Amino acid sequence: MLVIQENISLKNYNTFHIDAKAKFFVEVKSEDEFAELQNTEIWKEHPHFFLGGGANILFTKDFDGIIIKNAIMGKHILREENDTIFIKAGSGESWAKFVNRCVEQGYQGLENLALIPGTIGGSAVGNIGAYGTEAKDVIYEVEYLEVPSIEYRVPSTKHNETNVAPRKILRNAECKFAYRESIFKHELKNKVFITAVIFALKKVKDATPLKQAVADIVAIRKTKLPDPAQTGTAGSFFKNPTVTEKKYLELKEKYPELISFPAGELVKLAAGQLIELTGLKGYTQGNVGVSVRHALILINLGNGTGEEMM
Ligand SMILES: Cc1cc2nc3c(=O)[nH]c(=O)nc-3n(C[C@H](O)[C@H](O)[C@H](O)COP(=O)(O)OP(=O)(O)OC[C@H]3O[C@@H](n4cnc5c(N)ncnc54)[C@H](O)[C@@H]3O)c2cc1C
Known part of the structure; x- marks a missing residue:
């Protein structure tokens, strides 16, 4: 039986533990329940968003629609x-x-x-x-x-x-x-x-x-990454960027220790090292920061918001 809840905090549904609100929230356990949802007025009048474990999401504001929490098992x-x-x-x-x-x-x-x-x-x-x-x-x-x-x-x-x-x-x-x-x-x-x-x-x-x-x-x-049950995080927040050979050589001259990998005609750099070179590893501002253990990881220090994280 489909239960559509209203004005639900998403804090326990995203690993960043951001306290954004969903206007509507429904757990869908089967294709039949999804069909049932599609026959409701709420579905017909509101935008939707599919949510899995919320481990790769940063809610930057409340969601004025229906969050569909996926619970299709088996x-x-x-x-x-x-x-x-x-x-x-x-x-x-x-x-x-x-x-x-x-x-x-x-x-x-x-x-x-x-x-x-x-x-x-x-x-x-x-x-x-x-x-x-x-x-x-x-x-x-x-x-x-x-x-x-x-x-x-x-x-x-x-x-x-x-x-x-x-x-x-x-x-x-x-x-x-x-x-x-x-x-x-x-x-x-x-x-x-x-x-x-x-x-x-x-x-x-x-x-x-x-x-x-x-x-x-x-x-x-376990040694490198925070446990999302204890610390709000979505794992590595940044992808390794690619730059032109020219840009790479410029950077290499400035930072001889620069790590790089061939990527076709481009050169891939290690985002974690770039962040470390800027001195931002372990940096905090307000309720959010960069992990001291891993430069690619942004963390919520408590009551951080998605806006602060951005
Ligand atoms: C501590 C930590 C460590 C991590 N380590 C890694 C790592 O090593 N490698 C890595 O690649 N990632 C890593 N991640 C990121 C994360 O675990 C993955 O991206 C994960 O696959 C997200 O799955 P999710 O179900 O939580 O997706 P969500 O965060 O819920 O959703 C992500 C996106 O997928 C969409 N989506 C989810 N389910 C569905 C569906 N059924 N149908 C349609 N759209 C859907 C959502 O709408 C959203 O756009 C890490 C995260 C954390 C917190």
């Missing part, structure tokens, strides 16, 4: 082909728990992505990555429902049928995955509700090395 094996196992996971499932479960079962491919907060749906939107692995390396397909923008929602007074679009699928190559990028951040931004992701993982006989790899990654992450 995971099951679709099929096995030789040593590849295809697993379908509901988009509202916890990413970190999914990784642990797969590793326990001896399904290889997710180990480097252990302990990343958020949901299965969020992993596809952001093409999450860590330690040389990205979600795109293991995502086979993404299932979604198309969502009409507000001007195309049929008023229920004129039309009592639900206009729910059929389920659609994007293959990996169609998702336009790139460094923390996907089609869901651009052409399909807020236009689709990702309901499930299908992963292709390798089945191995002995799960011990996978478990060890996860234990190692978790240990490293």
